[in-house]
Amino acid sequence: MQEMGAAARSASRALAVASTATKSAALVAIANALDADREPIKQANAADMAAADDNNVDQPLVDRLFLGDKGIDQMIEGLMQIDALKDPIGEVTDLNYRPTGIQIGKMRVPLGVIGMIYESRPNVTVDAAALCLKAGNACILRGGSEAFSSNQAIAKCVTAGITAAGLPKASVQLVATTDRTAVGELLKLDEFVDVIVPRGGKGLIERVSNETRIPVIKHLDGICHVYIDSEADPNKAVALAFNSKAEKFAVCNAMETLLVHKDIAPTVLPPLAEMLATADVELRGCEKARAIVPMNAASAADWTEEYLGPILAIKVVDDLAVAVDHINQFGSGHTDVIVTENYSHSRAFIQAVDSASVMVNASSQFADGFEYGLGAEVGISTDKLHARGPVGLEGLTSQKYVVYGSGEIRKR
Amino acid sequence: MQEMGAAARSASRALAVASTATKSAALVAIANALDADREPIKQANAADMAAADDNNVDQPLVDRLFLGDKGIDQMIEGLMQIDALKDPIGEVTDLNYRPTGIQIGKMRVPLGVIGMIYESRPNVTVDAAALCLKAGNACILRGGSEAFSSNQAIAKCVTAGITAAGLPKASVQLVATTDRTAVGELLKLDEFVDVIVPRGGKGLIERVSNETRIPVIKHLDGICHVYIDSEADPNKAVALAFNSKAEKFAVCNAMETLLVHKDIAPTVLPPLAEMLATADVELRGCEKARAIVPMNAASAADWTEEYLGPILAIKVVDDLAVAVDHINQFGSGHTDVIVTENYSHSRAFIQAVDSASVMVNASSQFADGFEYGLGAEVGISTDKLHARGPVGLEGLTSQKYVVYGSGEIRKR
Numbered sequence: 001m002q003e004m005g006a007a008a009r010s011a012s013r014a015l016a017v018a019s020t021a022t023k024s025a026a027l028v029a030i031a032n033a034l035d036a037d038r039e040p041i042k043q044a045n046a047a048d049m050a051a052a053d054d055n056n057v058d059q060p061l062v063d064r065l066f067l068g069d070k071g072i073d074q075m076i077e078g079l080m081q082i083d084a085l086k087d088p089i090g091e092v093t094d095l096n097y098r099p100t101g102i103q104i105g106k107m108r109v110p111l112g113v114i115g116m117i118y119e120s121r122p123n124v125t126v127d128a129a130a131l132c133l134k135a136g137n138a139c140i141l142r143g144g145s146e147a148f149s150s151n152q153a154i155a156k157c158v159t160a161g162i163t164a165a166g167l168p169k170a171s172v173q174l175v176a177t178t179d180r181t182a183v184g185e186l187l188k189l190d191e192f193v194d195v196i197v198p199r200g201g202k203g204l205i206e207r208v209s210n211e212t213r214i215p216v217i218k219h220l221d222g223i224c225h226v227y228i229d230s231e232a233d234p235n236k237a238v239a240l241a242f243n244s245k246a247e248k249f250a251v252c253n254a255m256e257t258l259l260v261h262k263d264i265a266p267t268v269l270p271p272l273a274e275m276l277a278t279a280d281v282e283l284r285g286c287e288k289a290r291a292i293v294p295m296n297a298a299s300a301a302d303w304t305e306e307y308l309g310p311i312l313a314i315k316v317v318d319d320l321a322v323a324v325d326h327i328n329q330f331g332s333g334h335t336d337v338i339v340t341e342n343y344s345h346s347r348a349f350i351q352a353v354d355s356a357s358v359m360v361n362a363s364s365q366f367a368d369g370f371e372y373g374l375g376a377e378v379g380i381s382t383d384k385l386h387a388r389g390p391v392g393l394e395g396l397t398s399q400k401y402v403v404y405g406s407g408e409i410r411k412r
Numbered sequence: 413m414q415e416m417g418a419a420a421r422s423a424s425r426a427l428a429v430a431s432t433a434t435k436s437a438a439l440v441a442i443a444n445a446l447d448a449d450r451e452p453i454k455q456a457n458a459a460d461m462a463a464a465d466d467n468n469v470d471q472p473l474v475d476r477l478f479l480g481d482k483g484i485d486q487m488i489e490g491l492m493q494i495d496a497l498k499d500p501i502g503e504v505t506d507l508n509y510r511p512t513g514i515q516i517g518k519m520r521v522p523l524g525v526i527g528m529i530y531e532s533r534p535n536v537t538v539d540a541a542a543l544c545l546k547a548g549n550a551c552i553l554r555g556g557s558e559a560f561s562s563n564q565a566i567a568k569c570v571t572a573g574i575t576a577a578g579l580p581k582a583s584v585q586l587v588a589t590t591d592r593t594a595v596g597e598l599l600k601l602d603e604f605v606d607v608i609v610p611r612g613g614k615g616l617i618e619r620v621s622n623e624t625r626i627p628v629i630k631h632l633d634g635i636c637h638v639y640i641d642s643e644a645d646p647n648k649a650v651a652l653a654f655n656s657k658a659e660k661f662a663v664c665n666a667m668e669t670l671l672v673h674k675d676i677a678p679t680v681l682p683p684l685a686e687m688l689a690t691a692d693v694e695l696r697g698c699e700k701a702r703a704i705v706p707m708n709a710a711s712a713a714d715w716t717e718e719y720l721g722p723i724l725a726i727k728v729v730d731d732l733a734v735a736v737d738h739i740n741q742f743g744s745g746h747t748d749v750i751v752t753e754n755y756s757h758s759r760a761f762i763q764a765v766d767s768a769s770v771m772v773n774a775s776s777q778f779a780d781g782f783e784y785g786l787g788a789e790v791g792i793s794t795d796k797l798h799a800r801g802p803v804g805l806e807g808l809t810s811q812k813y814v815v816y817g818s819g820e821i822r823k824r
Contacts, residue, residue: 017763100778239821240821358812371514386797400801409651409775
């Protein structure tokens with residue numbers, strides 16, 4: 001593992017100065033290699049699927065593990081999308097002269113070496129490699145043991161692509177073992193790894209955060225709220241609340257708690273409850289909500305629960321300030337929405353809610369890198385430092401100061 | 413300490429939505445209070461100075477502790493400078509429509525609660541409070557025990573200023589004890605503190621980093637290099653190298669290692685050695701350097717030493733690539749300079765050197781927040797994530813996504 005770390009650091013120096021054209025050539029070559037290797041990839045995946053079946057792996061994990069031609073097409077399409085994005089590296093902003101005569105700006109640069117730890121989905125191997133590559137970073141990938149053979153087959157294509165473009169083989173390295181201690185060793189490579197990106201369940205992310213001194217880009221809970229304001233358009237409110245909850249249940253940007261202003265609750269709750277019933281969503285409400293629509297009673301625990309399923313907590317609130325306080329107190333700082341036609345209310349909500357994404361009159365389910373125009377993402381950060389919200393190319397970069405002078409010296 | 417944390421979190425909500433005018437009124441009121449309280453502040457400082465004398469505190473610490481009318485003037489001037497800076501909060505950038513109809517941008521917002529731990533200089537109490545306030549953050553300040561009375565007297569003025577402007581008293585809280593366990597307790601307030609900024613010696617910063625799970629904005633070593641390229645202007649090179657080393661020795665942006673291209677070394681080393689001799693700088697060189705100018709021999713340890721004093725390590729290198737490798741391997745990623753008239757060499761150096769500040773033909777001693785136009789700084793970060801280089805107002809903020817819609821729902 002130490003050797004992988006040192007090799008990654010060395011490769012990162014070459015990647016940092018690689019031209020946009022070279023990085024593009026690597027992405028295209030990886031896509032071509034995947035296209036050419038469809039059969040071996042599908043065979044490797046079939047072996048993983050069979051092993052998962054033997055090991056009684058949970059069905060959702062097995063579902064995410066499967067990789068057919070459609071999945072390979074999507075990986076290739078993803079590579080083309082990342083290739084089409086603007087190269088973030090080298091961009092200089094805020095370049096200005098100072099009274100001393102020196103000129104100072106900020107230049108976007110790679111982070112260096114990214115350690116990526118992820119579960120089941122084998123397509124992450126390509127997505128992560130491509131994002132890291134485009135942002136000029138070397139990466140060490142540690143996929144789940146259940147996708148071991150699939151990841152190996154995919155990594156072979158990645159290696160073929162990067163070496164065809166003349167980039168170092170160690171630009172992308174897959175940890176070639178299912179030994180669980182490998183994760184622990186990766187987390188100890190402070191000297192060589194600049195940031196760890198865990199992608200998977202809460203357990204994985206907490207383990208990683210606790211075991212490493214390397215900075216971690218975390219993707220934790222999504223306890224997302226929709227607040228229906230007193231001055232909401234009732235039709236928009238019902239449609240947005242329904243979509244925020246029910247478009248997909250098991251996603252981090254799904255609404256988990258609905259807050260409704262007391263004046264509009266009698267208007268919007270009955271039709272919304274009816275719609276949610278068609279999607280088999282269980283409602284758990286405060287007393288005021290239950291007085292309007294019959295539903296189960298919410299307990300205190302419901303306000304901090306990420307259901308990731310067909311359950312919705314509902315609370316009727318007296319005003320906007322109470323809604324904002326509830327969100328800042330019980331939310332997870334992921335994505336929160338106000339539905340309103342009132343200009344001042346929209347501004348107050350945006351200003352006061354302390355979350356990675358704050359929305360007006362839009363579904364919480366828009367909160368992802370692709371919808372935000374980032375092209376792809378490695379996760380959605382609920383941290384406040386560095387990357388916040390969907391993390392795309394920019395989150396995998398840093399900025400350094402560049403100073404241009406003509407021989408200026410400092411006099412104090 | 414728990415209570416201070418909860419009060420700070422609560423105050424941070426009010427500060428986050430405070431208007432620019434209110435924050436400005438607070439800064440001006442603090443300045444007025446300091447001006448009115450000159451006598452009690454000087455008396456408190458005299459008590460600290462006497463105690464330091466009794467306790468045989470090191471002379472450099474005592475020097476930094478002293479606060480006279482000039483120091484009070486500087487604190488007032490610092491407040492006015494921070495007041496004159498643009499309010500960073502609420503700035504929206506990159507606001508664009510997406511094909512779905514939603515409009516997405518990034519809004520600059522406060523981090524929340526800052527924990528600041530610092531040594532001796534009592535002026536940090538005002539500087540840190542003012543920067544945090546302007547950036548909309550609440551802060552908990554833990555000054556050094558040797559400045560206990562001075563900090564109390566200053567904090568009284570800060571409290572007077574913030575309350576006069578109608579902001580919560582807990583916007584700025586000074587830990588009112590010299591008990592050393594207070595630092596440990598502050599470091600455990602994960603729930604309430606968003607970031608810790610230690611300002612002081614390496615020991616303090618390492619202790620803080622090891623003891624907390626709260627993100628830390630670190631200010632570590634400054635092992636800064638100047639590389640004199642084969643195509644440097646010899647006069648500029650000598651002047652820049654001298655200034656980078658000798659303008660001040662005990663600063664993190666002082667040059668510690670000089671790298672010189674072999675072709676220009678015979679031209680620049682003799683006059684530079686002569687100038688450095690006038691400042692009593694001891695030279696420690698590689699064999700090639702010693703063949704040009706008599707000096708002590710450098711050992712391997714000299715390439716990684718932050719002298720913070722009148723010693724300079726000198727190495728003659730074969731070319732630019734060797735210089736860059738040396739900097740990336742032995743440097744601390746703080747500030748590194750190339751002196752050259754060659755366009756391509758300047759570009760290659762800027763691209764390849766992985767440091768917070770990379771300079772062409774300017775003194776390394778320019779690397780600070782004031783010279784960069786940030787107004788003031790809480791430190792110089794050698795981290796790559798979040799803030800890098802001099803950390804001013806922007807380093808004390810975060811960005812959240814704002815999404816404006818007209819009722820759009822997501823369809824997959």
